[in-house]
Amino acid sequence: MSVPLATVFGHGFFESGPVHTALTVGATAAIVSGTVGVFAVIRGQSFAGEALSDIGAAGGSAAFLAGVGALWGFLASAVGAAAVMELIGIQRPRGRDLATGIVLGASLGIAALLLYLGTTVRSTTGATVTILFGSLFAVDPGTIPAIVAFSALALAVIMLVQRPLLLSSLSPELAAARGIRVRVIGATYLLALAVAVALAALSIGAILGTALLIGPAATALRLTSRPGRAIAIAAAIGMAATWLGIVLAYDSFYWPPRGHGWPVSFFVVALVLMAYLVARLPAMVRRNH
Amino acid sequence: MSAYDGTGPEEILSVEHLGVRLGGRDVLSDVTFAIRAGEFTGLIGSNGAGKTTLLKAILGLHAPSGGDIRIAGRPRSRRNPLIGYVPQRYLLDADMPLRARDVVGLGLDAHRLGISRPSRERTDRIDAMLAAVDAQGFADSRVGNLSGGEQQRVLIAHALISRPRLLLLDEPLANLDLRSGHEIVALLARIATEQEIAVLISAHEMNPLLGVMDRIVYLAGGRAASGTTAEVVRGDVLSRLYGYHVDVLRVHGRVLVVSGAAGGGPDGQSEHPVEVLA
Numbered sequence: 001m002s003v004p005l006a007t008v009f010g011h012g013f014f015e016s017g018p019v020h021t022a023l024t025v026g027a028t029a030a031i032v033s034g035t036v037g038v039f040a041v042i043r044g045q046s047f048a049g050e051a052l053s054d055i056g057a058a059g060g061s062a063a064f065l066a067g068v069g070a071l072w073g074f075l076a077s078a079v080g081a082a083a084v085m086e087l088i089g090i091q092r093p094r095g096r097d098l099a100t101g102i103v104l105g106a107s108l109g110i111a112a113l114l115l116y117l118g119t120t121v122r123s124t125t126g127a128t129v130t131i132l133f134g135s136l137f138a139v140d141p142g143t144i145p146a147i148v149a150f151s152a153l154a155l156a157v158i159m160l161v162q163r164p165l166l167l168s169s170l171s172p173e174l175a176a177a178r179g180i181r182v183r184v185i186g187a188t189y190l191l192a193l194a195v196a197v198a199l200a201a202l203s204i205g206a207i208l209g210t211a212l213l214i215g216p217a218a219t220a221l222r223l224t225s226r227p228g229r230a231i232a233i234a235a236a237i238g239m240a241a242t243w244l245g246i247v248l249a250y251d252s253f254y255w256p257p258r259g260h261g262w263p264v265s266f267f268v269v270a271l272v273l274m275a276y277l278v279a280r281l282p283a284m285v286r287r288n289h
Numbered sequence: 290m291s292a293y294d295g296t297g298p299e300e301i302l303s304v305e306h307l308g309v310r311l312g313g314r315d316v317l318s319d320v321t322f323a324i325r326a327g328e329f330t331g332l333i334g335s336n337g338a339g340k341t342t343l344l345k346a347i348l349g350l351h352a353p354s355g356g357d358i359r360i361a362g363r364p365r366s367r368r369n370p371l372i373g374y375v376p377q378r379y380l381l382d383a384d385m386p387l388r389a390r391d392v393v394g395l396g397l398d399a400h401r402l403g404i405s406r407p408s409r410e411r412t413d414r415i416d417a418m419l420a421a422v423d424a425q426g427f428a429d430s431r432v433g434n435l436s437g438g439e440q441q442r443v444l445i446a447h448a449l450i451s452r453p454r455l456l457l458l459d460e461p462l463a464n465l466d467l468r469s470g471h472e473i474v475a476l477l478a479r480i481a482t483e484q485e486i487a488v489l490i491s492a493h494e495m496n497p498l499l500g501v502m503d504r505i506v507y508l509a510g511g512r513a514a515s516g517t518t519a520e521v522v523r524g525d526v527l528s529r530l531y532g533y534h535v536d537v538l539r540v541h542g543r544v545l546v547v548s549g550a551a552g553g554g555p556d557g558q559s560e561h562p563v564e565v566l567a
């Protein structure tokens with residue numbers, strides 16, 4: 001046991017600044033994604049999460065062109081897109097896919113333009129790859145206070161509206177009959193979703209952001225029938241996946257091809273998927289007998 | 290079942306000359322009836338008669354275009370703790386990470402912000418409510434995995450735990466087989482008398498309710514006739530309501546409301562085939 005551990009951590013892992021940043025940002029994003037993701041799954045808003053994440057590609061590349069931190073691009077685009085979705089009518093069951101689809105289409109178009117400009121004007125593909133597929137090692141440590149603050153905000157919002165949100169998700173009719181303002185609660189949740197997605201996009205990229213949002217949550221919902229436990233399990237799975245992903249990615253600098261580390265996002269997404277499959281395994285085995 | 294007269298139990302719901310317009314059409318016009326505490330009332334009407342619309346107006350989810358709704362003598366407010374509601378045909382999602390007892394608990398405090406603090410008293414109240422609807426057996430099961438009849442019980446417990454005076458149920462029997470339907474009706478009748486709750490239950494078929502209904506509100510053509518079944522389920526009363534001739538037939542202890550049997554169909558033509566309306 002100590003031999004492989006020594007090989008993994010043996011290359012100055014704990015002394016590395018980018019590793020510290022990656023561990024902090026990864027854990028923060030995983031906790032927020034897990035919490036918000038559980039509600040995304042039970043509200044059937046995974047597609048909205050995916051769209052908000054993809055939109056991050058536009059926001060991230062705009063931020064790159066404007067020379068501001070990627071976090072601000074991801075945040076602004078996700079929150080803006082969430083507002084547009086709300087106006088188009090994501091609160092109506094029929095409006096949900098429509099609102100999401102329209103916003104997704106429009107923003108992917110903008111993203112295509114901005115990513116193109118980003119690669120030609122600045123004549124580099126590195127930033128584009130980072131925006132799309134993320135790199136926890138490339139996060140600017142100066143943005144950590146902002147990341148933590150926004151995470152705390154999203155978590156506080158979810159904790160605050162938790163009960164009305166649960167009943168609205170179970171049945172908007174039951175919630176409305178109890179005097180809950182279903183639309184206000186839905187819009188509040190969408191805002192928290194936008195923040196969570198921005199953090200996930202920053203960590204593992206705009207394209208892969210939903211993996212961190214939906215994967216751990218979907219896994220947790222297979223394992224427990226209690227919302228509080230589902231949130232805790234989802235956050236734990238997300239954290240384990242990001243941290244283990246960071247360790248493996250760090251170590252992969254010494255894997256073939258030598259000197260070219262494998263992307264962290266690959267490891268995180270692969271680990272999240274593995275957790276989901278393991279959680280599904282008992283059910284799949286049962287069905288085949 | 291329960292005795293009532295002018296000085297009897299408190300009037301819990303009074304609907305006067307209620308009109309509701311939806312999508313530019315008068316779905317309800319001039320609906321008038323009242324329900325007292327402990328009364329079990331059937332809201333009967335065919336598909337599209339406006340049962341759901343009437344219940345939602347009582348809940349305050351549809352604004353009336355005219356008339357007045359009073360709950361326990363007072364105009365209704367947005368969050369009315371006096372009303373419990375079980376919506377029509379609700380199938381709970383299997384992905385919902387909620388046990389039956391969690392859904393019942395949400396009936397207690399879902400409108401509150403912040404995290405719920407578990408307490409002995411809260412758990413006891415939920416357990417008592419689950420017992421009252423015979424749902425202890427699946428209290429810890431995931432709601433989405435329960436059968437239609439079991440979900441119905443959980444939703445009734447959810448509606449009742451906040452101790453409402455008026456319980457509105459929209460077609461609770463629609464998805465149930467005869468036996469579960471019978472059990473639910475018996476359960477609701479028992480709750481109505483034991484807890485002095487006024488129950489208003491919608492159905493497109495009155496027969497399963499005939500034995501337990503204290504009163505009936507019959508909806509047709511946007512209007513309502515109300516009273517005891519003996520007063521309302523009569524050819525002349527229902528003909529006036531429908532606006533054309535209908536007959537009330539009693540066969541094998543069941544009641545059928547039919548049109549076209551004795552001359553006048555909905556379009557006034559005598560050759561109109563017999564149509565069962567309710």
Ligand SMILES: Nc1ncnc2c1ncn2[C@@H]1O[C@H](COP(=O)(O)OP(=O)(O)OP(=O)(O)O)[C@@H](O)[C@H]1O
Binds near residue numbers: 313338343377
């Ligand atoms: N939001 C709406 N806008 C326009 N028309 C509506 C709306 N809701 C209901 N209606 C119409 O009002 C009428 C009454 O509908 P309602 O749902 O109240 O009937 P119901 O008696 O509950 O029928 P069912 O037995 O099928 O549930 C129907 O003709 C329906 O099309």
Ligand SMILES: [Mg+2]
Binds near residue numbers: 340341459
């Ligand atoms: Mg209806």
